[in-house]
Structures are given as C-alpha cells and as structure tokens.
Amino acid sequence: MRYTKLQNEQWDKLFQRLVAYKKQHKSTTVPKGFTKDPTLAIWVRTQRKVYVNIGRDREISVERIRRLDSIGFVWKHNDLVPWEEMYRRLVAYKKKHKNTTVPQKYAVNPQLGIWVSHQRTNYSSKQLSTERTNLLKSIGFVWDAPDARWMEMYSKLIEHKKQNKSTAVPKRYTEDPSLGFWVSTQRVAYYKGKLSGKRMKLLDSINFVWAGRK
Numbered sequence: 001m002r003y004t005k006l007q008n009e010q011w012d013k014l015f016q017r018l019v020a021y022k023k024q025h026k027s028t029t030v031p032k033g034f035t036k037d038p039t040l041a042i043w044v045r046t047q048r049k050v051y052v053n054i055g056r057d058r059e060i061s062v063e064r065i066r067r068l069d070s071i072g073f074v075w076k077h078n079d080l081v082p083w084e085e086m087y088r089r090l091v092a093y094k095k096k097h098k099n100t101t102v103p104q105k106y107a108v109n110p111q112l113g114i115w116v117s118h119q120r121t122n123y124s125s126k127q128l129s130t131e132r133t134n135l136l137k138s139i140g141f142v143w144d145a146p147d148a149r150w151m152e153m154y155s156k157l158i159e160h161k162k163q164n165k166s167t168a169v170p171k172r173y174t175e176d177p178s179l180g181f182w183v184s185t186q187r188v189a190y191y192k193g194k195l196s197g198k199r200m201k202l203l204d205s206i207n208f209v210w211a212g213r214k
Helices: 005-025 038-053 062-069 085-096 110-124 130-137 145-164 177-191 197-204
Strands: none
Touching: 005 038, 005 062, 005 110, 038 062, 062 177, 085 110, 085 130, 110 130, 145 177, 145 197, 177 197
C-alpha cells in the first residue's frame, strides 16, 4: 500500500494526537462525539473502516496496523464492553468497597478503572447523556478528579485498617509510601484548618489517628 508524502504526514500527525489522547485518558477509544478534537474521533473510526476493507480498494498498510497495535488500538466495536455492563461492574464494585472511586490502575479489573475515568472526561466535556449521568449520580459517583483521588486514598486507608486494625500509618511506610504521605498530609491540613468538614467526618468515622507516627 503506497501513500503520498502529504497523506503520510497527515496520518502521522493524527497518530501522534491519538498517542497524546491515550497518555491522558489511558485508552485509544476516542468517543464518536469528542468535541475537543472531532477530527481525531473521525480519524479513529476511519482506521477501523479501512482495516475491515483489507483486500479491497481502500485499505490500511501493515506498517500502520503495526503502529496502531503498538498503542493498544481497539479495532472492533465488539471489543468494547457495553456501557450498561461496565455500569453493573461499577455497582458491584461499590457494593464490595462502599465507594465508586475505582483506581485508574485497578489491577483486578483495569478496564473498569479506565472506564470510570472516561465517564468523568465525558461528563466535563458534556458528552455524557442525562440518563447515564443520573444513573451514575444515583450510586454516588465522584465527578471531580481531585475528590476521586482523595477517596481512592481513603479507600486504601480503610483496607489498611482492616488488615492492621489501625489507621496510624507511619509517614515513612515502606509497604505503600503514597499512603503514608497521604495520611500525614491529612493531619497537616487538619491542623492548618484546611481540611473540609466532609473529609474530617469521613476520617473520624474510621477512627483516624490525628497525632501521627514518623
């Protein structure tokens, strides 16, 4: 398959935009109505179409397939789990963990962590339907990324307490340095009067130890 120099340049530019999209969203599945870059959304759909047309007039080169494969490109819509199924998985996650803040790098189900992140992105760019927004709201979905990160760490602290019978995580906690640092940060915010009442209540509800160990 031969392309002109201009075609190659245009393809390369859009490929790099897809690489940047994946870096930010942890996925190559650009939504059909992606308003921030509609050209990219159309281009992604086009790659799928020409892939299906291999052996016909319009097709895609092996080199381009290889490059797209290298970034985890999703070739078939059938490879994507339906929204409703992902929602059911999130409901099950909440039933087990008592929250909807699935870590973006969730080892048990990586796809769920990515999906949750996508819902926030789609919501902020007004790409999430009212029906889906209401379904997520009904289970206490956390829309704000910083709040989600806080709740993610809070969930880790709950797990730590279950295993160790205490919330007194040392600041230099070798098993999970990020948790030790986060716990220390909550104490500092509390003593500086910068910890919200909501977060204070959540921490108090699990008997948070405000005086820490180093």
